[in-house]
Amino acid sequence: MKGSIFQALESLVLQHRDMGYWNALLVKNAPKGRCYVSVNDYPDAELNALVADICEELELEQAVVISLFGRHLFSHLMQHYQVVVSRYQHFEALILNIHNVIHKEVNKLHQGANLPTMRCMMIEPGYIEMHYSSPRKLCILAEGLIYGAAEHFNMQINIEHPQCQHRGDAECTLNIYYKRLKSHDRS
Numbered sequence: 175m176k177g178s179i180f181q182a183l184e185s186l187v188l189q190h191r192d193m194g195y196w197n198a199l200l201v202k203n204a205p206k207g208r209c210y211v212s213v214n215d216y217p218d219a220e221l222n223a224l225v226a227d228i229c230e231e232l233e234l235e236q237a238v239v240i241s242l243f244g245r246h247l248f249s250h251l252m253q254h255y256q257v258v259v260s261r262y263q264h265f266e267a268l269i270l271n272i273h274n275v276i277h278k279e280v281n282k283l284h285q286g287a288n289l290p291t292m293r294c295m296m297i298e299p300g301y302i303e304m305h306y307s308s309p310r311k312l313c314i315l316a317e318g319l320i321y322g323a324a325e326h327f328n329m330q331i332n333i334e335h336p337q338c339q340h341r342g343d344a345e346c347t348l349n350i351y352y353k354r355l356k357s358h359d360r361s
């Protein structure tokens with residue numbers, strides 16, 4: 175996983191705990207002197223170990239923490255990869271272009287990036303079907319990222335997850351239902 179993903183995890187942790195806690199997490203779960211550089215690659219197992227430790231500390235299920243991380247990661251990616259994403263002004267356009275444009279651009283910037291396979295289809299306005307598969311099985315992170323995108327574009331969404339790699343399916347299906355949030359819905 176790219177260092178930028180670990181940096182996003184660090185910034186999420188620092189919203190809730192201090193630097194001492196983050197450093198203690200690193201001492202337990204990463205090689206000595208670890209300092210994440212955004213463009214460098216680090217083992218997936220290291221990210222999993224950090225997340226597992228955070229779950230233990232907060233007494234939260236892994237899915238809860240990964241989903242929360244996905245929401246946070248979205249805004250981090252939007253800032254970090256502004257050049258790739260600045261042309262997207264709408265939720266729908268961004269979601270439909272993740273695989274064929276956004277992640278392709280990411281792959282050009284970082285050869286060999288660890289990206290999932292995704293297919294997105296607009297079934298009707300307000301309903302996108304996303305198919306996700308990855309050896310990393312990070313579909314809950316994908317859900318969190320989609321919720322993060324909805325927040326960013328002021329959309330109200332609901333995601334169904336009828337097929338899942340974690341339940342033995344070859345790929346996950348995420349049915350995304352979305353509509354624009356009216357300003358008075360937000361309070």
Ligand code: HEM
Pocket residue numbers: 175176178179251252255258259269272276277280286287288289290308309310311312313315316317319320323
């Ligand atoms: C809602 C929108 C998005 C979804 C659902 C999504 C999904 C994912 C998932 C699930 C992963 C983890 C890898 C895996 O599953 O195998 C990932 C990795 C990544 N995505 Fe996205 N993504 C989204 C938007 C973006 C955006 C806007 C950017 C920035 C341009 C981006 C850049 C990346 C990068 C840099 C990685 C890590 C690659 C690596 O570690 O080698 N994604 N994405």
